[in-house]
Amino acid sequence: MVFIDGSNLYHIIRDLLPDEKPNDFDFEKFVNQIAGGRKVAGAYYYNVPLDRRKDEENYIKQQKFFDKIQRIPNFTFVLCRMQKKRIDGKIIYEAKEDDIHLAVDMVKFAYTDDYDTAILVSSDGDFVPAIKLVQEKGKIVENIGFENKFSYHLQHVCLRFYKLKREVVRSLFN
16 A cells, blocks of 8 residues: 655655656556555545635646546545644645544554555655554555655665655656
């Protein structure tokens, strides 16, 4: 089963390949590539919607992207929430609930025996406690990191760690 931290992946890819359009990333090909020929019981993608009132154009682009993802077979799209905060008089937006939804699903599906191996696509070390719990259940956890960003903590707690290079990521665009 593949678990994708969507916001984390978006920012990593945007920084790694600034000339590519994020909406052209081929998630179906990506999941199949990281699964390496293994049967994928499911792929889960977690993200948050942009504030339509703040940026109508990017909101519409993101919605088209979300629609595209939701059409991929055996791919579950989990929409979380964006929280607006005021810090030093500036309004900022933070993704909320996406990491916890991902961690809960990873643990829940481990305990219902829906997978043998979890492939976590994230560079966020906050997932370590959930990974340890999944491993206590006898499941294998692999981590997909990137040459421009990966988590030392995830790399060392997961059984396998793969660092994708720029050329590999570029090959995943349409």
